[in-house]
Amino acid sequence: MSRLSFSRKTVLIAAVLVVVIGAASAAVLLKASENPSFCATCHVIRPYYESWLGGDLQVARHAEADVKCLDCHHQSIPEKIHEGIAFVTGNYEKPLKERDFSREQCLECHWEDWEQTVAATDFEMSNPHDSHLGEIECHLCHKMHRESQVYCAQCHDFEWFETLDKSWKIADGI
């Protein structure tokens, strides 16, 4: 009898310990996930992490402003858990497709400088932020982890294309 109750007690304590350790490690992992280098532990993410660390692409400019992975990639806890499982099982998309973020999300941070941006790009013949196309999605031109492309260049060839920095790809059309 006593052996049995001892064994029950042991099982109970073990179970509690598993739950506590599990919860604690989950908390640690979740906290760790806020650090971009954590994301880079997954090898398919590594190139994206490296483009954030430095280089010509727009994501590196965001890094300079202390914007981290999760500031744009708003993952919920269930999503993170799912990612963890996918990481362990290897069940993820290969190769990764380009992700689009909404204009609303970009403006969550950029609403303050939006008017300045429109004013700054009021070129003599055109304004890409105030054109005949109306309000279009930011990501159609602005890319983070790859070269940005001017959407207008499908039909136009404006002089200001020449003045764009190295984060832009200027080719014939898109």
Added chain:
Amino acid sequence: MSATGMNRREFIKKTAATGLVLAGTATLAGCGLGSGGESIKWSEEADIVIIGSGFAGLAAALEATEAGAKVKIIEKMPTPGGNSIINGGDMAAAGSKMQAEMGIEDSPELMLEDMLKAGLYLNHPEKVKLVAERSVEALEWVMNYVGTKFVTVNYHGGHSVPRTHQAETGSGGDIVRPMLDKLKEKGIEVETNRKMVRLIQNEEGRVIGVEVLDKYKFGQEDSGTPVFIKAKKAVILAAGGFSQDLQMRMIHDPKLTDKLDSTNHLGATGEVLRAAMKIGAMDVQLDWIQLGPWASPDEKGFGYVPHFCERLVGYAPMINPKTGKRFINETGNRKVRADAILEIGEPVIHVADEYAARKQVIPSSFEGGLRNGSIKQFDTLEQVAEHYNIPLQPFLEEIQRWNSIVEKGQDDDFGCMIFPDAKPMTTGPFYAARLWPKVHHCMGGLVTNTQCQVINQDFEPIKGLYAAGEITGGVHGAVRLGGCAVTDCIVNGRIAGQEAAKEEAWS
């Protein structure tokens, strides 16, 4: 960026979609039965599903919404507006107040006559008549209901009088953007990145919905997830022409090879037109594909030169650089001019003096063309000849001859219309542009009746299917006149929206 997270998101999306489908089967009138007896699981529904978000689609959406119908607008591109939002903003209307104020006498009868003449009388009479007769009503609807400001009335080759009303900034965006705003006020947003791949019919052949690829990315043909949208009243096809569909346009006109550029947006391909033909829709005159004779090989897309060239016809001559001579009636329609240029086999030169160019060409286009190099400035006619390698003596003689034609006010050589305020070209600087046609407009398309119902191979309307705009044929016959596309789209888009809203829901 996280691969696994994205998988997760996709998983959630898929689960949600399944949930919707399940909910749909319970609440959205259950499974539909396609014509092949297949079971369709609808995940979304509307009274009217509109394919395409140009002038015709948006006009249909506005009218259908005003009539109380619940509308969805499906657009495969990442931005709304199709060719309409990049078009030149010129709308033909005969007998408008603006024309009267400018002293221009015009009538729907004259517009009809011009459209039939240019169309080689291949136009379907009742369709073209409707467009001419309702042109002023359509213009006033765009002015008063949509809220677009029009600033002047322009002349386009092939019309008898100046008839095309130019929107404020010379862009179709001046019409499309307020239409989009108006729809937004009514809670309707164009659903971009969704490509229609199939029309779905029930066993009686009635169109009951569409299959679309959700989250489709133009240019990535394997992208997107299939979603079924139920159309309780009707589907309206307003997906435009196929000028950018190289394979399709070369089937109908093998001369239109990849050597010819197009003024159209990249998404102007023919899969929606073909989807309608797959369910038995009748087509008409698909091989009448228009080239824009005013386009320049020295700039991309539509560009600035069309505004230079088309404003200068009747004021300045076009020259064959091989001979130094004129070769065509400059005020002729697009077809005769494009054919004549192609026959010469190399770009031709449109040359004007300071007086005509400054007076006629809108400053923004003039400046734009000068800056991108598609319009060039020369001090003398000798320099023009040298630059374009035109034989000098015949060229100078031809300019003399042109000047005498202008003084006489009558062109016995080619029958060009000489405008009363045209003057002889005497003093520089001179301005010139090279012209080489670009694929511009598909006159042919689906056969529709005056209610915009799509007609099948048995000459009967396909129940639940409407079409308007460039996807249809018959209005323009062989040749569309400048400014008549906007009018066609607005007149027929509105009719399609009104008529579709009257349909009895099938479920």
